Amino acid sequence: MPSPAIKSSWWMPDIPKSAVLRRRMLWAYVFVAAPILALLVFLAGPILFSGWVSLHRWDMLSPVGDMPWRGLQNYIFLLTRDSIFIKALGNTFLFAIGGVGANTILGLGFALLLNSRIRGRAVWRVLYFMPVITAPLALAVMFSFIFDRNYGVVNSVITALGLPRQPFLSGPNQALMTLIFIAIYQYVGYYIVIFLAGLQGIPQDYYDAAQVDGAGNWQEFRFITLPLLRPVMLFVVVTNTIGALQVFDLVFATTGGAPANSSMTVVLHMYNTAFKFSRMGRASAMAFILFAIIMLITVMQVRLLRDRSYQD
Amino acid sequence: MSLKRFVLVLLSLALILSFGAVTLAQDTTLTMLTHWGTEDQLAAQQAIIDAYMAEHPDVAIELVTVDFGELRTKIITGRTAGISADVYHFYHLWLPDFVNAGVLAEPPQDSLTYIDDNVAQGTIDAVSTPDGQTWGYPTEVNPYLLVYNKRLLAEAGYDAPPANWDELKEIAAAITQVDDTGAISQVGLGVMPGWDSGIVHPFSALLFSNGGNYLSEDRTVAEFNSAQGIETLQLYADLVASGGTDPSINGLGDFPSGTVGMVIMAPWWRATLRAAEGVDFETEVGVAEIPVGPSGDAPSSIAYTWLFAVDSSSPNKPAAWDFIHWMNAEHDEGAGSAIGDFLVNALGAIPSFDHDQAAFAESMSDHYVSAFVAASAYARPEQIVAGGQEIKTLLQVEIEAVLAGMTTPEDALASVEMQANAILEEQRMMAEE
Numbered sequence: 001m002p003s004p005a006i007k008s009s010w011w012m013p014d015i016p017k018s019a020v021l022r023r024r025m026l027w028a029y030v031f032v033a034a035p036i037l038a039l040l041v042f043l044a045g046p047i048l049f050s051g052w053v054s055l056h057r058w059d060m061l062s063p064v065g066d067m068p069w070r071g072l073q074n075y076i077f078l079l080t081r082d083s084i085f086i087k088a089l090g091n092t093f094l095f096a097i098g099g100v101g102a103n104t105i106l107g108l109g110f111a112l113l114l115n116s117r118i119r120g121r122a123v124w125r126v127l128y129f130m131p132v133i134t135a136p137l138a139l140a141v142m143f144s145f146i147f148d149r150n151y152g153v154v155n156s157v158i159t160a161l162g163l164p165r166q167p168f169l170s171g172p173n174q175a176l177m178t179l180i181f182i183a184i185y186q187y188v189g190y191y192i193v194i195f196l197a198g199l200q201g202i203p204q205d206y207y208d209a210a211q212v213d214g215a216g217n218w219q220e221f222r223f224i225t226l227p228l229l230r231p232v233m234l235f236v237v238v239t240n241t242i243g244a245l246q247v248f249d250l251v252f253a254t255t256g257g258a259p260a261n262s263s264m265t266v267v268l269h270m271y272n273t274a275f276k277f278s279r280m281g282r283a284s285a286m287a288f289i290l291f292a293i294i295m296l297i298t299v300m301q302v303r304l305l306r307d308r309s310y311q312d
Numbered sequence: 313m314s315l316k317r318f319v320l321v322l323l324s325l326a327l328i329l330s331f332g333a334v335t336l337a338q339d340t341t342l343t344m345l346t347h348w349g350t351e352d353q354l355a356a357q358q359a360i361i362d363a364y365m366a367e368h369p370d371v372a373i374e375l376v377t378v379d380f381g382e383l384r385t386k387i388i389t390g391r392t393a394g395i396s397a398d399v400y401h402f403y404h405l406w407l408p409d410f411v412n413a414g415v416l417a418e419p420p421q422d423s424l425t426y427i428d429d430n431v432a433q434g435t436i437d438a439v440s441t442p443d444g445q446t447w448g449y450p451t452e453v454n455p456y457l458l459v460y461n462k463r464l465l466a467e468a469g470y471d472a473p474p475a476n477w478d479e480l481k482e483i484a485a486a487i488t489q490v491d492d493t494g495a496i497s498q499v500g501l502g503v504m505p506g507w508d509s510g511i512v513h514p515f516s517a518l519l520f521s522n523g524g525n526y527l528s529e530d531r532t533v534a535e536f537n538s539a540q541g542i543e544t545l546q547l548y549a550d551l552v553a554s555g556g557t558d559p560s561i562n563g564l565g566d567f568p569s570g571t572v573g574m575v576i577m578a579p580w581w582r583a584t585l586r587a588a589e590g591v592d593f594e595t596e597v598g599v600a601e602i603p604v605g606p607s608g609d610a611p612s613s614i615a616y617t618w619l620f621a622v623d624s625s626s627p628n629k630p631a632a633w634d635f636i637h638w639m640n641a642e643h644d645e646g647a648g649s650a651i652g653d654f655l656v657n658a659l660g661a662i663p664s665f666d667h668d669q670a671a672f673a674e675s676m677s678d679h680y681v682s683a684f685v686a687a688s689a690y691a692r693p694e695q696i697v698a699g700g701q702e703i704k705t706l707l708q709v710e711i712e713a714v715l716a717g718m719t720t721p722e723d724a725l726a727s728v729e730m731q732a733n734a735i736l737e738e739q740r741m742m743a744e745e
Contacts, residue, residue: 057742060388061413068745084709149560150495159493170505170560172716256506259559260713275385277702278409 054284061278074285085286087261088269089293091176095265096244098180099187103240104233106184107191112221114192115199125196128189136186140253143182144169175255175263183250187243191236198232199225234305238298245294266290340631341372345386345397348659349377352583356658360650364638371631384701391415391625398626399636404438404617407447408698412743416447417622417629423449423637435664438617438693442531448621449640451651452661454578455615455684455691456517458600461591464498464573465598473574473600477522477547480574480603484556487573500556502563502572503548503715508701508708510564513614513694514576515711519544520612520692522605531697532736536707537729540607545714545721547605552715559715567591576602578616579684582660599683615691617664620651642667656681662688698739703732 016022054074056067078085114124131139146152147168155165168178206224215223248267251257257264257272266286274283348357354377361373376397378386384406390396402410410416419427424446427436435453440446460473468487474480484500491497504510516526524540527533535541551557563575570590586593601611620640622632639651642665648656652668655661656675662685663669669676669685676685697703710724719727 059409059413060392061410061415068742150497155493155495159495165494167560172713172718258506258709258712259716260709260718262716262718272705275388276705277699278388279702 050284050287053281054288056281058280059278060274060280067281070281074282075289078282078285078289082282084261084264084269085266088257088264088266091262091264092245092247092266094176095180095183095247096241098177099183099244100237100240102180102184103188103191104236106188107236108195108229108233110188110192111195111199112225114196125193128192130189131186132189134186136249137253139182139186140250143178143185144254147178169255169263170259172259172262175259179247179250179254179263182254183244183247186250187240191240194232194236195229198229202228230305234302237305238301241297241301242294245290245297339370340628341374342399342626342628342632342635343374343376343397344399344401344635345376345378345383345390346401347378347380347383348401349379353377353654353658356654360639360654363650364635367638368634371635373635387415391623394625396623396625398623398628398632399620400623401451401618401620404450404619405694405696405700405704407439407619407696408441408700410621411441411445411447412698414624417624417626417632419446419448419622420630420633423633426637426641430665430667432664432666434693435617438615438696439619448619449636450664451618451620451640452580452655452659453615453617453664453688454580454661455613455687456513456576456578456602457613457683457687458574458602459567459577459581459585460574460598460600461567461570461572461596462598463591463596464570468573473598474603475601476604477518477606481547481550481554481556484551484573485554488555488558490555496558496561498571498573499558499561499566500573501551502561502567502575503557503559504562504564504575505559505712505715506562507564508704509616511708511711512704513578513616515544515548515707516614516694517576517602517612518547518605520608520614521602521610522608524607526614527695527697527736531695532740534703534729534732534736537725540605541725542721543605543607545711545724548711548714549717549721552717557715559712570596578661579681580659580661582678582680583658585680593680597680599680601683601687611690613687613691614694615688616694640665642671646671648672697736698743699735702735703728706731 013025016025053067055069055071057070057074058064058067110128114121114128118124147154149155149165149167149170152168154168159165167174169175202225206228207220210220210224246267247265248271251263251265251268252271255263257268267290270283270286270290273279273286344361346357348354354375357375357377361375365371365373376386380403383402387396387400387402387406387410407416427446427449431450435450436446438453439448439450458473464487465471465473465483468483470483470486474483480501487498487500488496489498503514519526519536519541522540522544524538524544525535528535548557552559561572563572563577566572567575567577568584568588568590570588582593585591585597591597602613604611620636622629622636626632640649642649642652648668648671649663649665652663652665652672655663656668656672660681662676662681663672676682707728710719710728713719714721714724
């Protein structure tokens, strides 16, 4: 029988009369408080501080108390006068669109293949997943050699086929596309595994029933697989988009945004602005603009994909 | 008490006592942050530190090194985190930013007098703010010159390096080799995209040799967007068009492998070239003055400097300055300083102090460094200004855009000039605030 409450309000829970229960309750709060405190100190605190900094000019060297107030100037500068930021935003969107689209389609396609009865299925799964567990910087260095304009193996193949040599990472029109390709290679294995888990969660009964009704492969895919994979699709699209919009390491290690900012991304520009140019206020403003964009896109994606899944 | 417990207690006591002994013996601990991180350079620096600690048993020194690309970030984040080093060795372009933010401690009068008495005024100016305050001990002086591969020039039919831009374009185009598939196996002039100094310093050396300026004398306005500046950037565009250069070949990495004819570079490259497998340092590496542009009348160049300084928040400022002074001072007449020895023999750089230049004259008399020593007499010091790093990076990107055929020299320089002047104006306003 539960102990009657001593006091209750919107902020104060019922306090049991029993000393044992009170002690248990106290410990429960202590254990809950620890992660909350960690969240406040390591997440909420820095976010709030960053928001405050974005309204100032701060070089990270001067005392925080001496930061000159700039109001919304950092945001206005970024959105109206910082041509590198605008360029980086465009590049980042392209990177996200290309990466998310290809990873979703290829991830699902390969997952369907690996879910079927093909020979050496386990080996294929391992092979596809290997790039995911490879260090991103190692991959970046490897692809820098593979796509080298003069010595790269890809150009050797291309020219052997009689096609013209391509600059790839050193070409202003190809650097970003090449980075998208590398990102797809790096992450598609992860999404294959996610889709595969989703596919294996679909009961075989549905397919058996459909076959009894005379459904073909396409109809099974269109009316069973795809609708039931929609929650998985939502996860893949949302997490992939968030990751792609924050791309940094791959670009940093391969092109550094070159040539002439043609492969510059928002987070790399943010890093340069903060640590190379000591403009922490402007970099923080970039972080908040990127956060707003990611939030907006994520909400749109969730609404678009979630609502339909409910209907289905 | 069991034997096990007794041994544990004994060991703990021994550990505590040993730490205590170390603490008592070395009651001052200094941290020195540098960017000299190769195995040889680390060993040479540690030898200097060990020698100092042997003479000063009350001082312990910890050496921290990071790659040059991360040095500024390390200093900034270290300061923010409250774990800054006591002694910094850093690029002088960052000096105004660090001074404005109060990062650096003023050197003691003895040190300033010593620097005044033993360093050329031009080098002192390079580590001083416009108010005349010197902030540290200058170390390496690095002018830029044309480093060339004699074998590749000879194979292209030339027995002397280019003296002017027409010759530079002609020789560069003659050296470049492209195979049937379009692969560039050899390039005339190597550029160094992706590295701000590797792009902007050679550009500045060519600009100065074409009679142009980087900033105004009072450093308040950018002056590279001039007729001379546009001619300089047009030289890059012409070199790309003629095949004399190509940004897909990196001069820094490919010259040592013997596939680049010419690079505009600094003296500290000597160690790399000596170890290079594609080019013989003694017989194939030549050094020449920067070719003169159509609007210039004599070869010129740019020189940058580094300095040792002390963090203003260091609790051990006197000890830190003493250590820096000890490293840079000549203890036995004619022997040079410890850092002078390191700069010349481990790095191939030119030391700032007169006594080091005299003591290590022999080591600097090889065909490579001697040319840079001669150039240091006329090379113009890199103009340091608050926001200078940002201006330099913006210029680097626009030069790379010209190399990639994405923009014209006129548009590139006009764009950087506008942004550079905005930065200079902002810095002025901040200084007034």
